[in-house]
Amino acid sequence: MTDQNGAFFHRDRSWQPPAYCPNYKTSVVRSPQKALISMNTTLSEQTGPVFGHNILGALDNDLILNYAAEGEMAIGERIIVHGRVLDQNGRGIPGVLLEFWQANAGGRYRHKKEGYLAPLDPNFGGCGRTITDENGGYSFRTIKPGAYPWPNRANDWRPAHIHFSLFGSGFAQRLITQMYFEGDPLIWKCPIVETIPSREAIEQLIAPLDMENTVPMDARAYKFDMVLRGRRSTLFENRKEGN
Amino acid sequence: MQELKHLKESASQTAGPYVHIGCVPNFCDIKGVYPHDLGDTMVNAETRGERITIKGTVYDGTGTPLKDAMVEIWQADANGIYPSNDPRGAADPNFTGWGRKAGDYDTGEWAFDTIRPGAVPFPDGRMMAPHITFWIVARGINIGLHTRMYFPDADNGADPLLMRIEHQNRVPTLIARLETDGVYRFDIHLQGEKETVFLDV
Numbered sequence: 001m002t003d004q005n006g007a008f009f010h011r012d013r014s015w016q017p018p019a020y021c022p023n024y025k026t027s028v029v030r031s032p033q034k035a036l037i038s039m040n041t042t043l044s045e046q047t048g049p050v051f052g053h054n055i056l057g058a059l060d061n062d063l064i065l066n067y068a069a070e071g072e073m074a075i076g077e078r079i080i081v082h083g084r085v086l087d088q089n090g091r092g093i094p095g096v097l098l099e100f101w102q103a104n105a106g107g108r109y110r111h112k113k114e115g116y117l118a119p120l121d122p123n124f125g126g127c128g129r130t131i132t133d134e135n136g137g138y139s140f141r142t143i144k145p146g147a148y149p150w151p152n153r154a155n156d157w158r159p160a161h162i163h164f165s166l167f168g169s170g171f172a173q174r175l176i177t178q179m180y181f182e183g184d185p186l187i188w189k190c191p192i193v194e195t196i197p198s199r200e201a202i203e204q205l206i207a208p209l210d211m212e213n214t215v216p217m218d219a220r221a222y223k224f225d226m227v228l229r230g231r232r233s234t235l236f237e238n239r240k241e242g243n
Numbered sequence: 244m245q246e247l248k249h250l251k252e253s254a255s256q257t258a259g260p261y262v263h264i265g266c267v268p269n270f271c272d273i274k275g276v277y278p279h280d281l282g283d284t285m286v287n288a289e290t291r292g293e294r295i296t297i298k299g300t301v302y303d304g305t306g307t308p309l310k311d312a313m314v315e316i317w318q319a320d321a322n323g324i325y326p327s328n329d330p331r332g333a334a335d336p337n338f339t340g341w342g343r344k345a346g347d348y349d350t351g352e353w354a355f356d357t358i359r360p361g362a363v364p365f366p367d368g369r370m371m372a373p374h375i376t377f378w379i380v381a382r383g384i385n386i387g388l389h390t391r392m393y394f395p396d397a398d399n400g401a402d403p404l405l406m407r408i409e410h411q412n413r414v415p416t417l418i419a420r421l422e423t424d425g426v427y428r429f430d431i432h433l434q435g436e437k438e439t440v441f442l443d444v
Binding site: 007008009010011012013015016017018019021024026027028029030031032033034036037038039040041042043044045046047048049050051055057059060066067086087088089090099100101102109110111112113114125126127128129163165169170171172174175176177178192193195196200201202204205226227228229230 | 248249250251252253254255256257258259260261262263264265266268271272273275276277278281282303304305307309311315317319325326327328329339340341348363364365366371374376378380381382383384385386387388389391404407408413433434435438439440441442443444
């Protein structure tokens with residue numbers, strides 16, 4: 001229990017996107033200008049909400065069916081997204097709640113503030129969730145989202161992407177990110193992708209096509225692993241000999 | 244020399260303007276997928292402690308309310324125990340400790356019905372003043388912002404975190420205002436003169 005509740009590795013802020021990225025215009029007035037106050041994690045950040053499988057409905061991990069009328073399905077490229085959630089020590093993290101959301105095959109989100117002219121799919125809602133298994137593994141079925149234009153610069157288009165929200169076992173691990181698809185030329189033109197400082201960190205968000213897990217005559221597979229912050233041992237935290 | 248094999252944390256990306264679809268689908272009229280939005284309710288009739296409401300608005304650097312922010316809170320129960328993974332023992336089973344709210348589409352205001360948390364120890368054993376941990380995401384925020392809310396009617400003078408903030412004139416940005424009986428207002432300013440203290444935890 002002591003080990004489980006250890007302090008978290010400090011977040012590498014040079015690897016993560018900075019707050020202020022002027023090519024992503026909305027960040028200009030939504031970025032703090034003063035330095036963050038750095039602190040080691042306390043119980044307030046080392047603990048966090050934990051969710052049981054009892055919250056999940058039978059179709060929560062199937063976006064092709066979870067909003068569809070009886071006997072119907074969402075339209076688009078059928079895909080399976082699967083992978084593992086690991087900590088920085090490379091261990092799978094069980095019990096991670098993953099929530100995901102996305103546009104439909106035409107790049108249209110089911111949201112009242114969205115005005116893109118591509119139509120809604122009456123059988124596609126765009127949200128799903130699951131909880132990682134004992135090895136940190138997860139999978140869900142969906143349709144591949146379309147690219148989507150947005151009012152940033154005059155002709156900006158988001159690459160096809162799926163948003164992910166992750167809960168580890170501590171609130172300090174809380175993370176929202178986006179998954180991109182192998183080979184999409186829009187990835188390297190996107191000012192939101194470009195908020196990430198290094199090509200290496202961007203590559204970590206690009207899911208490769210996974211033919212081994214593709215179901216013939218049914219759905220292609222993409223593999224997407226994610227990494228949450230690791231913990232160090234606290235066994236000797238208050239002792240002179242240190243860790 | 245041996246190699247360190249630590250993996251890099253996945254890079255954060257903005258939650259975007261449509262975070263509601265994935266996190267609070269019922270709030271954004273996607274009905275029938277989940278029975279209710281996670282984090283919508285933190286207490287029930289049996290929850291121990293003093294009932295309070297916390298409300299606020301997130302403002303950008305021009306003083307404009309964010310109407311597309313999502314705010315999550317995490318707090319201890321009335322006895323200062325966290326509802327999960329707390330090595331000190333079991334918390335009040337009728338309290339979730341975690342809440343999630345989207346700002347109102349028209350005003351940007353959010354509100355949590357919860358209880359006043361008990362005090363929790365700092366790693367060195369000193370007690371921290373009662374506080375609530377906040378995490379804020381929105382379009383234009385590339386990585387979720389952590390901060391804390393403290394109470395105006397508590398003794399915050401010996402809090403180990405508040406004491407170590409060099410610019411003590413910024414400490415009031417972390418202290419809620421008593422609006423009416425049992426209702427605290429905690430506005431968050433992302434940028435500018437009133438900028439809230441954000442934490443690199």
